Amino acid sequence: MTSPDTSRVMHNIEGHAAFDVHWPWHGDRPLAPGLTTVIRVKNEARSMPRVLPGVLAATERVVVIDNQSTDGTAGISRSTAEQVGAADRLEVLEYPFDVSRCGLEHLWTPDRSVHSLAYFYNWSFAQVATQYSMKWDGDMVLTPEGIAILRDLGWQLSGDVLVTMPRHPLFVESDSVAYLDRGTANIEPYVFPMAAGYGHVKAFEWELRLHPENITRMRLPEGLCVELKYLDSDEFAHWTAPDSFAESTRTGRKRREWEVFHGLAEGRWRELGNIERIEAPDGVHVIDYVTEKWLPQAHRPVFAGAPSLNVRVGDLPIDVDAVPQPRPAIATGVEDPNAETEGAGDPRRSEIDGAATPTRASRPEEQAVEVTDALPDFSLRRLLLVAGSGRSGTSLLTTVVRELGVRVPQPEVRTDESNPLGFAESVWAVAFNDRLLNRELIEVSDARPEAWLETTRISMGPRPRQLLFAWLNAQFEQHDEIVIKDPRLSWFLGMWRAAGLRTGARPSFATMLRHPTQVVSSKSLRYPGPAGNTNRTAAWVNMMLFTERATRGSERVFISYDEVLEDWTRVIRPMGEKLDLAAITGATADDVRRVSTVIQPSLRGEHGGWSELGVAGVIRDLAEATWEQLLPMTDATQDTSTRAAALDSLRRDYTALLDEAEGIAMSTIDAAGPAPRPNDVFLVALEREAAAAMG
């Protein structure tokens, strides 16, 4: 079947002109960048207060399509959005037609009827005005990690990418008790580009969204989302009859759901296998407890049938001497985050929509994690991520913060003459980031805008994520406040933030600002290599604009390198207060004295203007414009939406400039690629003949 979206409008056979489908990609205005959530609901008033805050935090717009609810779903949706201060980003629309239930009723409904599930979906998604859309259900609740990941994707996605995500069924018995099913691996595509060729069509039991055959798929990790099933309600009301899904292999997931639902209702949960009974501590609703604490901390893989990730929780030994300096590469002894357990990285596994593999395979005893007791209080945990370009004083800032008592995970990268203060970098963190970067062949200062999506994609691997979480968790068992600094960190801010959230820590960001001419001249002096100053300047713009975007909306500070050198106390104190770092707010006079001996005016290093660097006009102007937008943000009140818009516009200009340069220089890029096999038989024969003749 071809996509129904080739013409501008799709009419319905009933002639309800107000409910014709006007495909947004055929509209007069180009679609805005970003991600919109579409939730179709019927009588989900009970769930909306838990479902909506997550998607409102994760995506720029949320469209709720209310299909004849009688329980006040629309009103509850609006009041929930108001409570989280997002009323302006929520749209509630009414779809006033009976929609065929899944199964036989769906099968016999024409796809151009307003009663068809496929038509309903097409109409619903036609309300989206952004370049990507996310299908959501009225019973799906995000974890903080899920929110963080989707927020990043909202600005990172470009081109034909399909995002799939596992979700975990959570059967809610009461406000304090629920059961999580580890026996179902339910992975579906949720995020789609908004373009022709992505329309909904009819399948046998339900609808299906089309996409091109060879689309890039990005699979999100487990533990981002639960799907609520209330044991006291009829969860199968939207089905014609349970018999409809009794036979087909396509409906295996539904059969497991049916089995678990009824098994739990009858109190037989132990017999079902792979069911976790979770009891929330007093005063906490079990859904909040599961999404905010239990699931983030729970053993991975969550799905009992997935191969083990073989991540050793606890101390991960590393060899400091094996880390070359100043650019640490591969330290022996660190577990390779790239090493995927066989089968785990195979995206085809259970990726077929809805074709779940119910399994009764029980987990080995040593893997079982008993987390039914209430988890400890993590409210004091802070993860400070120091971002920004290398040679911008990130070491200086981290050293100050460390001297005041925020912990740099040990051991540290050893100092050398290029950085007399020491790098204040954790060897483990550096080696971890470095391996992931190497995996996709991305340079520490890579100027390609598309490299951001590449690093996001590699950071979705379940093994690196679990490794990072396990390591970070072990660090937090010893210290409440931890600082991570590494010039590669900006590439993986999303993964580090998510790992921090899973440990229960509050992640925050400090971005160092130093004028690009100083950064570039310092880099050309310290790290001479194939990159010229133009490329270094471009890399600075790329790093700064995208770091700003990645930290937007989070707890963050921008710090001027020059101001730290001038009077660090004036800078660090407000930073500690803003990010709520006890080590800084509670620093003693002794601490301050000790730090003052470290910071000396001689640290002011290299200087030089643009003309000395020989950097071309356009990129120099962009670097200056970026600097002019970023520097005022050292004053937190300047972190405004107007400035964000200006930075977004600079980011678009930069991406366009790099696209143009790549287009012109494509011959050079091609020539750097693999050489064609020359017709050497021909040439060698000619050369031999000539040699013989010429003597």
Add this chain to the structure above:
Amino acid sequence: MPHDERAVAGASGEQPTPVRSMVVVAGSGRSGTSTMAGVLRQLGLYVPQPEVVADSTNPLGFGEPQWVVDLHNALLSRAHVHASDARPAAWHLVDQTVSDAIRWHLDRWLVAQFRDALEADVTELVVKDPRVSWFLPTWIGAAHRANARACTLTMLRPPAEVVASKSTYYGGRMADSNRTAAWINMMLHTEYMTRDTTRSFVRYHDLLDDWTTVLYRVGQQLGLQGIENATTDNIRRVHQFVDPGLRRVTTGWDGIEVPEGLRELAEETWEELGALVTTEGETDLVHKRLDDLRAAYTELYEGAELLAMSSVIAARRRTRQQPPRPLEPPAGRLDKVAWLVPHSVRARIPARLRTKARASVIRLRRGLR
């Protein structure tokens, strides 16, 4: 085809050794170089044989000698340079691949071609290949050594049309930028390298509109006997050969996504080259302007290269990570039989039968196991 008058003159031995001329038809691909080579052939110039066979993209034939095409391809490939390469530095890379051995072969080939031409009583031959611009100094040198005049005839077509006409090579807007840059690179360097030769420039549209005035001028500029002595039969055949259906409307830059600076440079290049269509246009001022444009293009390209350095580094790293490709597919016992059959023989078997034969070999092998 024999020229009656000259056949008589040659036989009588009254004329001195006839002047040999080699006409190189240069210019970007999709600019009418095949049409021009065909016209020259109809007017009596000799096209070295055997030629690349005609196909659907050029039903009238390319006028390209197979050996020349093979040689150019092999050398470009050894230099790791694309036929439409936008790098100003690529010219030097190609030069370096031309060894004494290659020159020795070129000399021999050219002498043999002049001998074949003379058998048809022609002393003027056409060398045409869209890649020939990369090897202009080599060909000009070979002509001198063969005691022949080296003439060049460069076809001109508006860059927007060339870019639009070329089949999609890379996706998206990058493709158009790179093709535009490649056009500038090829045209400006071709002009520069032909400056000391007897040369002529022809706009594709002029050729299609009224080839007689164009070829008359070319004949005078290049001093070609074939054109000056063309018979009515020749002229009639050219009329039948030049396909008025090729006349197309000028498209302009609409729908082609190219950065403004690059487009301006392409337009200026087109304007300046247009001045060279008349002999009077060959002034120091025009040459100076073209030199300036070449410098401006080099600067623009190198600027883009610097900005795109991360992509270059990434491509380099990817290349280093790839294992070397095996030279031959891993072959089982029965496959090896196929390798014993000389390639020239295998190539004569129609593809459909070859596929069938291969399938039956695979079936047979499965059966044996």
